[in-house]
Amino acid sequence: MRYLGSCIGMILVIQFTVWATSAQAEVFEEGVHYQELPGERSDTAQIIEFFSLYCGSCYQYQPFTAMIKDKWPGILTQQHVSSLTPSGFERSVQEAWAAARLLEVEQSFAERVFDLNFVQRRQVADQEQIYQVFNSLGIERERVEQILSSFQVRSLVRQMQLQEERFGVRGTPTFIVNQKYMMDYRGFRDSEDFFADYLALAEYLLNK
Template sequence: MKQLLAVLWLVVAPWTSAADFTEGKHYKTLTTPASATPEVVEYFSFYCPACFRFEPLASDLKQELPDDVFHRIHVDFLYYVDSKSRTRLPETALMLSKALAMAQAFDIEQEVSASIFERHFIARDKTKELGQLQADFADHGVTTERFMAAYDSFSINSKARLMQQATRNHNIRSVPTVVVNGRYEVIPNGLSGSKNIAEEYKKLVQYLLALPAE
């Protein structure tokens, strides 16, 4: 049923004609296999200020697309770096990937993501230890015991590893990056001259969803 809704959405959604979007300017075709079903994947990091600014558009995409089409993957190449001592904590990237996987499993992804982003870029308190994430989840009803049980579980560790694998398979080097149907990567700079970049971005995603798998 959800696959049928996805197809119907692609048919009725108003999108700009193919002539308005150009490969190499607005998107590039990847060598990775096409996804079996329609999907829009945002690669991002909670440590990325541009990803924080992208959140409203990401939220719009998720709401406007059919269920189970929009997904997010947390990358592992950005992590906590102390602004004064320059001490690096690369393990924090995995901590946050697991936090995203847990939030998705608990069906509180939007709420937890907002808490982490706001703490990082409004309160300026970036994640450097697990206790900060425990507090974020506690704000949304997850006890410390439940948090730790999930954090150490096989399923959450597996999901975090799959995020790492997808990041490498699609050669993601910067964030936020959006990949459509496993084959098409959006080039945001191609929309820089648009009067309404957010709307044009969404039209571009719709257009890429409708492209045939190659």
Template sequence: MLKKIKLSLLLLCLPFAAFAAQFEIDNQYTVIDVEKSSTAQVTEFFSFYCGHCFKFEPVAKAIEKNLPDGVVFIKNHVNFLGGVSPQTQSNLSFAYLIAKKHGQAHNIAEQIFKSIHIQGAPLTEIKDVKKLLEINGIDSNTFDSDIASMPIISAERALQDKQNKYSALGALTGVPTFIVNDKYKININTIKSQTELDELVKFLLAL
């Protein structure tokens, strides 16, 4: 009976072991010259204005869903894309942070992506951003109060600081970019499936 249990456990570990044996530094992932975060986390640098990020959203959601217990998934909206002013991009950062405060992060993110990439409404004016949130349950007065509050202003500044830090390190050259524990950048172009991506995340979390 004990042998059967050991065999079953071994079989369960085989898929991970098979993937882990293939994961190589400077191939599937790159090590960034910073200290590893003290908490287990996966950060996605993305932009609502990025078509690739829009198409990649189901993958990002799957990563978040499949994370081990206790691991935090962080969406870090950037404001450095060409063709749209940094302030316009930051308006969407504020919108996302306000939505997150009110437990509406996933829904509002989906609606922003839909507005820009499906409906062709780019949300370049703050009044349009405010209207979108209002339609989805966050009223105008709440929006005005939150966007002027220090916690939201500080959180948006933190998003910019983090994007600037990883840009300066050469780890953030485009979006979407996924970084595990602030130290390991996933080279997404080398990954062939969601299963492989999930296993790579788990592998990097354990380093």
């Protein structure tokens, strides 16, 4: 699973780094705090998060994701990557995530799967468990099967895969701002309040 190293690295930054000073005066440098990507900037403000429900860092980043949603409602799109998933189950998980988005239960779905994977240690690793997760959210199997077989789900999965390739995503979570800037957690090793500083970076890039 090619994402594992980057995922673990981000956990270490959050858990084990000795924080020294916050990002000084919110001065952010290209190549240090973010990477500029080729191509045009999006016309509208947006943040794309590439994540996996099987990534420990993504689980720990949930408060940061919530901060984005609270500060800028409707600006965040979460795309599930095609790897860091039980072998042979990659597309099924992407389809399940697409279905959760279409059913407007993505936050509850993510919370439930994260809890099973990282709190209860009962990894969701087959289709039957996916149906059970949806059922726990009050959505019957028949409705889930209908959504999973829809053109909308196929389109969303294709979009996830194309964007993952376009932005050269190699680790999770990865945050892309305005389709032009990739946020880089490595520039915040000396931060006293990582999530607050990372949010300030997102705001800087949204306005750049």
